[in-house]
Amino acid sequence: MKSNSIYKVPDGKLLKITLEYNKEKNLIADLKITGDFFAYPEEAIELIEDKLRNSLLKRDALIEKINSIIKENQIEFIGLNAKGLADGILMCLK
């Protein structure tokens, strides 16, 4: 399945997600994160897209996974955060 979302992060920027997912297993197959937010270093966004492949499409698990990637790689978001990113991804399922 392939789906898109446009999500205004609360107090943040406009996030656009393109998601391919396995409906039976509820897993992310492929993910593209675009929008007018900021992330430092910028190349980290591709890393996040890679690391979220095969993640479970469940809010708490996603937030935890995103936070651990952020921490491990010393990524700083401005206008976006782990919750916002998880909610933008899950909005593709609606």
Add this chain to the structure above:
Amino acid sequence: MIEEWRLLITEDNSAYTNMAMDRAEIVSISKGNAPPTVRFFTWKPRAISIGYFQSLREEVNLDACRNLGVDYVRRITGGGAVFHDKELTYSIVIPESHNQIPKNIMKSYSRICGAIIKGLNQLGIDSSYYPINDIIASGKKISGNAQTRKAKTVLQHGTILMDVDVEEMFSLLIVPNEKIKDKMISDVKERVTSVKDILGKNISFNDVADAMKIGFEDEFNINLNLGTFTEEEKDLTDKFEKEFFSTNEWNNRR
């Protein structure tokens, strides 16, 4: 002793050259081969720049750009799509370790925007920083800004709108929903202003540049001396223009 920084004024360059110049400065300044640098510039042909994380095809109406002779380029900074038309664009490149630059990214936005606010004040315009990355005057956006940090060096660039044509801007950008296009145009007209709007007259690029020079000098307590690119920077500008900013690979990468 008052610190001496370099001022570059480069009018009428292409989008690719302009973005390559910023990146060339990052390399030379990160190596200590040039002092902190402020550049004021314009775009010819007119161009749209998109933020690093944006999708070119989702944001920019490429056919409309071709028809109107407008170029497009992906920036190395995040943020949104900007139509660079009647504006002064600035960039500042400075080592992250410089004592005038806060380590905290949001604080450093605010600090650098302080120079623009002081510059606008020279023109008789009251304005203030509006987080995350805007400056507002009379409650409306007059300047947008974007920052990146690479090689322990800060690049912040941004626009000071001198005049704005919202209809033309929207003809070049993709509007998610055509049905609400008119509403979006009227909303943006309500939210965006320009030097001309506020002062009721046209101000030249040179006058805005003179005001911004004073703004940077006051904010950072420095002298800005008009200079030129180093040979290294000229070579790097050519290289980055050819290998990155003018290529489909770069501009379509997201």
